Amino acid sequence: MDPEIRGLLNSIERSMNTANAIKKAAQGAATDVQLAELIDSYTDSLDTLLTTSANLKNEIGDCGIPYELLDMISKGGRPEDFNRDIKDKTEEEISELKAEAEALGNFFDEISKTFSNQENPQ
Incomplete structure (x- = not known):
């Protein structure tokens, strides 16, 4: 698998894991400091996800592949x-x-x- 796509998937997985940790902490007896740290981590993972997505989009665009074509193919077209x-x-x-x-x-x-x-x- 392309390293950029793998990086994007890893960023998504980290964001989802952090979101689940925040949810569990909010349901439990987490302190405000713990929640703040988890939220900071979540924000960082979303920032990484955004950056990785932007870089990947630019690379795909540089290849000259229309985004509409990629979208159609991803939907089975x-x-x-x-x-x-x-x-x-x-x-x-x-x-x-x-x-x-x-x-x-x-x-x-x-x-x-x-x-x-x-x-x-x-």
């Missing part, structure tokens, strides 16, 4: 599905852009006619 979705979205966006370009072209034609009529009144 196939790369072909992702590619088809991208193709469909791209075709839809192109159609929308063509329609906008045509509307803008018509708008500019109308403006040109209006100004040319004002410059050359009949």
Whole structure:
């Protein structure tokens, strides 16, 4: 397993263990100092988790793998599905852009006619 992913999983496990320790201490006869230490430890483990996640996200992004693809695969999807979705979205966006370009072209034609009529009144 990739060391970065292993580090992320270890951070998650430490955070969960600390959260469980806080829960047990709160149910028992823990002192305020003990609870404060556990909460500090939990905060540190969450900070480590956040840092590890951010580093991992940057590394994945640096590889050029779209996060949407990773998400789809993690949910059991196939790369072909992702590619088809991208193709469909791209075709839809192109159609929308063509329609906008045509509307803008018509708008500019109308403006040109209006100004040319004002410059050359009949």
